[in-house]
Amino acid sequence: MEEDYGKLPVTEVVTRRIQEMIRSGEFPPDAKLPSQRILSEQLGVSRASLREALLTLETLGLIRTLPARGTFVSGERTQAPKAGQNWRHDARYTITEVFETRLLIECEMCRLAAPAMTGARLDALADAARTFEIAWRNGDLLAHxxxxxxxxxRIADACPNGMLRMFYRSIHDVLTESQRVPIPNTEVSRMEASIAEHHAILAALKAGDGAAAAAEMRAHISNTASIVGAKLVQ
Known part of the structure; x- marks a missing residue:
């Protein structure tokens, strides 16, 4: 059954469609993808939207672009990139700087958000934690x-400090990339731990314990940073 994409942005729709082609075997492991011209025509999108989708898929480790050879589905002969290898923002910020910033703002936002995390906000957070786990087990990396x-x-949105919320939104693209980059190099045991960390953060927020929530967030971000080789000062 074809997925209903609703009003998703074009780039996100393209990314999902190519992921489905890979998961269904239409583009099997190690297969070379059609040229960007052909693939953009096949999908009915601009090359700019296609390029952004391919960058996302490569960050997630689903495809690999090889100089002078083309773009291939990751497989035995075409391995996913190593952690941090596809860091797009290196000209502006190192991966270590980004994770240092995440520690500074996300832990504090988590602490401040605890009193406001009730009712519908907690339900939405629990739903995100549940989807995070289910999507991983189903192999749907984009949904994950x-x-x-x-x-x-959702934690950031619940933070009562408007300046922190504004700053968080202003660096959204960089934060998004930092959450995609570890995926190709995340072992099953580490992902099980990450799932548990999300639930620990949720439990602390549900208890209204801001200090515990901040500590759980710090542990989670630090553990994720280690996957991509970010050198955090403890």
């Missing part, structure tokens, strides 16, 4: 990352 982004964003 989207749930992760939603989990962190």
């Amino acid at each position: 990352v989207e749930a992760d982004l939603a989990f962190h964003a």
Whole structure:
């Protein structure tokens, strides 16, 4: 059954469609993708939208672009990139700087958000944590990352400090990329731990314990940073 994309942005729709082609075997492991001209025509989108979709899929480790050879589905002969290898923002910020910033703002936002995390907000956060786990087990990496982004964003939205919320939104693109980058190099045991960390953050917020929620967020971000080689000062 074809997925209903609703009013998703074009780039997100394209990314999902190509992921489906890979998961269904239409583009099998190690297969070379059609040229961007052909693929954009096939999908009925601009090359700009296609390029952005391919960048996202490569960050997630689903495809790999090889110089002078083309773009291939990751497989035995075409391995996913190593952690942090596809960091797009390196000209402006290192991956370590981004995770240092995440520690500074997300832990504090988590602490401040605790009193406001009640009712519908907690339900939405629990739903994101549940989707994060289910999508991973189903192999839907895009839905998995989207749930992760939603989990962190819902905590940020509940933070009563308007300046922190504004700053968080202003660096959204960089934060999004930092949550995609670890995926290709995340072992099953580490993902199980990450799922547990999300539930620990949720439990602390449900208890209204801001200090515990901030501590759980710090542990989660630090553990994720280690996957991509970010050198955090403890």
